[in-house]
Amino acid sequence: MKKTACWLGLLSVLGTSGAHAANQEIRALFQPDPSQPNKNVFINKTPNSGYCASHPAQCADNNMFSIQVPIRFSSFTPMFSGNGVWVKVPSEWRQLNVINHETQQTSIVEVRISGIGSKFQLSKPVTELTGQTDVLEGHRKLWTGNSWVYAPPPCQYSGVGYYSPTTYQFFWKTPQPGTCIKTAAFDVGHMSFEYLDIAYELRTPDPLSMSSGLYTGSLTYSVGRGSADFTMGPFMGADDGNLTLDFVLDVQHTLKVDLPPGGNRITLQPEGGWQRWLNSGRAPERLFSDQTFHISASSRFKMYLECGSGTVTACGLWNEGTNYGTPIIVSVTLPNGLTDTSGRPVKRQELFPQESRAIVFQPGIYVDRKPGTLHFEIDKANTERILKADRGNRYSSTVVVIWDSEI
Template sequence: MNELINRLVLGSALCGFASLANAAVLDVQAEIRPDPINPGIAQIINNTPVTGYCTEFPGNCNSRGIRSNSFPIAFMSLAGIPKDGVIPFGFPATWRRFTVQHAVVPGATAEVEIRIAGVGTRYRLSNTAQSIIGHPGELPVFDYHAYLWQPSWAEATAPCQQVNGTSQGADPNGTDFTAFWLTPQHVTTCSRSPKYNIPGMSLQRLDVHYELRAVRPEQLITGDYQGSYTYSTRGDFDMGALTPNDAAMTFNLNLAVKQDVNVKMSADSVALAPKGGWMEWINHGRRPEKLLGDLRFFILTSTPFKMDLSCSQAGTGTCLISNGSHDVPVDISVSLPSPWVDGTGQPVVRRPLTIGGAGLEHLMPAGSPTREPSLLHFEVPKDSVATMHDDSSYRGTVNITFDSDI
């Protein structure tokens, strides 16, 4: 007999708020799909339905690649705005960090950052712009609003960036005007000052274009993360003499993480043989004590994952190989390179891989993963080898599943 086992065929399968009792709350639905090759540069995709400015002026938003959501926060002026008074229209354009919690895995958290990258509103005057200026009916409505302010709400005071078309935003009623500006990180205000006394004025809503980013996307676990961030409308936002009817605006984030495990097998089959080869059996007829084989694979990702095993022929917790009439079990184990550890932080060295994946339900990097190889170990133990038929080839197929949905 030249060999007891011809080959063992392997296959690998890659698996891939409750709202506050407050009107000024936005439920944000977003997702992130880190690239297993470059997971650290993954971007958050915002799937929240657009409301506010970008529904009224979609062309302006599409051309700038922005989106808006509207908060029902009104800012009121009880005493009017005097000539040459200032509405600061201040906002928080810098990145703010907050923590989100995995919905299923206890203690699994991540850090997300948010910033207000654009702001807008619809203001309403107590009198028409025409009557405030004193020349009713002689000019287009837009021009009255433009002449009323320094600068016009259709323009952006540098370094704020203009989004409005030059003749957009003015409602035919003469009292309402809709505006929106982009806000680079170093900007804090897009102030406006009236050139006439305004007897009464309110901001009817607050529209924002906000950006989100994950701090360490390569550490995210597949599943949903939830968390929230709240801005103060009386501190983070500054409308001067205009007083908000709600003290806060809250973003409730549900972030769906969709990570795929990227694994590269060095081969799709492995031949089991005695330690030192077959020569002792060929030359001396000495039956080997064990049959062994290793298969290298490479984990090309940093996302946590779990491993499981299925077989074409299943035994008690493990797989069988057969010559067609006789079966023997194969013990399978796995070794992962540092810094990969199990859910308790222990190294994974010759850890048994059994049907059901017990003990390998949560494998994760404790640091920055390297590209060192991992190993699958296959062994037919001595007592099983002793029962194997001479002049036979034993074969079997196993499927190793790497699943990021832990």
């Protein structure tokens, strides 16, 4: 019996940086978990940097991840009282296609930016700009609406605010699209934002619907002024024009079949055994045997037969004395959680020789070492024929049942 293992997951493409574009990898992984067979989701494996690295509990509660991107914004003209910093990020859901270049199968990943932060640098101490002697009070007075720990709507407060006389580190949540404006209450002069802390959320495809392999795709955001996806308003220029998120989906599926010891030797008998038939003097209705196996599966797979003897339509058993044959019917019953491609339970689904006639099955959940049954049968007409014609001779052959994840 041939068994094929199939592996599937969500990984990342390494990013590269250039003078006018920044790349950032996003990694995730699917592996079936026997302890949680109903939890069929990708796990983000991208190391957190920035906000979520410092506040992991906050991000875990909001299903949020963060990356710190080396994109710098700088004012290209002095900022005066009444000027503002207009923070806008792509907080709406956006889609990208990822493709398995071996199978050409595609899936959709969705991503949204759910938070933004940075550390701004002032050209002069905040006490000098505002006339305040206390640094914290200076940061509070420099902007209308208090310091940068307080996010203007539609952005939301996250509790992050670290400061020095010339710097302020902040982070805001962005639950909905819009521009969050901080207006200067004093002349600020030149200022810069040293990096971007970007929090993001992911919607990944159902890994059980995907075949094995790596899926890659990219999503590019514009960075700068005006209508750019990421902007700090009309007074701030960026040193990168684009930010590209590169994805690789590496889904690691399981397909494993186990037979009990001796389960590869099948003996066909009538209902109740041969003695019952011999005592009654009647021909049995059929000869059959049911063989239990255990299967673990998290991806689609196909089944078909390879025959030691037979025809293109059925495997056969051969009479050892006369070399005459009889067809044998092989079918399969699969455990709950595995269905045919129409979503129906699999009960005595007949299997056929040749890969071109393979039957495809699919999981609704991860099935971990659940029992199924192979059914071997000679029908009534052929049972009667061989018992009359070849009484006392043994029929034998080899039938290979194949589970194959390569679809």
